[in-house]
Amino acid sequence: MARQLDPLVRGQQIGDLQILDHLLAFNEQAEVIGSRIQAVRRIGKEVVFELERADHPEDDWLLAVHLRMTGRLIHESGRLAEGRGERHLRAVLELKRGRVLFYDMRRFGTFRLYRTLADALPAGQEPLDRSFTATRLNSLIKGSNTAVKVWLLRQDRICGIGNIYASEILHDCGIDPFRPAVSLNEPELNSLVSSTKKILRKAIRHCGTTFSDFQNANGEVGGYQRFLRVYQHAGEGCHSCGTEILRAVQAQRSTFWCPACQR
DNA sequence: CTTTCAGCCTGGGCGC
DNA sequence: TGCGCCCAGGCTGAAA
CATH class of the missing domain: 3.20.190.10 (MutM-like, N-terminal)
Known part of the structure; x- marks a missing residue:
């Protein structure tokens, strides 16, 4: 916008x-x-x-x-x-x-x-900056036991990730949204960082996600909804493995994930 | 420090 | 047609 x-x-x-x-x-x-x-x-x-x-x-x-x-x-x-x-x-x-x-x-x-x-300037790290690395992510997590999906929504740690993309990012890198943030190992931190940048850049490129009433500056709808793999896809087969996508509530927000792909 | 919960608002969709 | 409920790209403050 x-x-x-x-x-x-x-x-x-x-x-x-x-x-x-x-x-x-x-x-x-x-x-x-x-x-x-x-x-x-x-x-x-x-x-x-x-x-x-x-x-x-x-x-x-x-x-x-x-x-x-x-x-x-x-x-x-x-x-x-x-x-x-x-x-x-x-x-x-x-x-x-x-x-x-x-x-x-x-x-x-x-x-x-x-x-x-x-x-x-917000307190949280800007995820699309070069400074957002696995090392930086690890120091931001700083031993937090919070579920990684909930942690990703903390704007005072990382700014800009919303509820749709938190689920999409974790599906992209194959991480279970209920894992404590502190439990991620180095390869997982690396892939979480690269999936975050990849998904956010792609969503920006496609002008966001329209599922009800979102519009951009020209009053047009976004185009990312056709790339959604889990968000609002509960009950459907996973795009990668066919396993049923599940929905749960974490911190009063919907989480969508594939229990087979995301470990 | 953590997690949970109600609340802020308006509206769409669904089952009864 | 109406009613009650659930759900919705977010966030805050209070309570436990």
């Missing part, structure tokens, strides 16, 4: 920011209006608009949008999209040319203004 928004809004001045949903609890519109969007990028799980303010060019403030479950940012130039209506429209970012609309059915999404880049 950040990748698609960037060329559409880069360099444009923010004319207005309308917060339509009080649950967003964002009241720093005055700080944002009038600044220029230098770039849009992803930091952790947030879509971040890097801002440049004419009166304080040395500051690099950042408007960060966390989409949570159902949030989406849709760019529109010219007339309003037909059919979409105002139903779940929560905020509008008015630009010189066009606007960015924030829709969020479940209203879990957040807007935040960071005053420094350091404030915007």
